[in-house]
Amino acid sequence: MTYTYDVNKQKLKVILDEEIDVNSCKTLRTIIDGYIMKYSPKVCELDLEKVPFMDSSGIGFIAGRQNLAKMLDCKFVLINANTNIKRIMQMYEKAKGSA
Template sequence: MTAALTGEIDHHSAAWLRTDIETAINDSRPRLLRLDFEKVGFMDSSGVGLVMGRLNTMRRLRGELELVNLPDYIRRVMLMAKIDRYVKIK
């Protein structure tokens, strides 16, 4: 399953993204969740929290999480937060 993220990921948008993605995960029980950041124009630390929360969900389902199409600055944020230790970044 791929969740295509768009726009800005901040405190406000992360809350509804979390709800939407969790609903989709619970409905389809995917073995792999890809978060596609191609159309994300801004992300603050709420985006890191969004990723870690979905990682925990996918681990409970014995599934995997991948991050794809990260803009350079988001890739740097994820690497600084050491997200790559837990999640595949492509």
């Protein structure tokens, strides 16, 4: 995982490059929340281009970061998710909508 923070745009960009499952989520959650708390960015961008695999643990992980960003009045953006990740996220959005 790498990250950049653009001071002028107040934008935090986190590039993930590993499989996202219940194991990796534990560490990623702590680190990313730390960055968000440290910088209080206006925009937080999570780049998933290099994520080869994600299961439902990743849904909770992403939703948790979205909630934290929202609480801090920060815009949360997810970019470059592959087809499989999009499919899982859409499945969750649909299920949540009909729950």
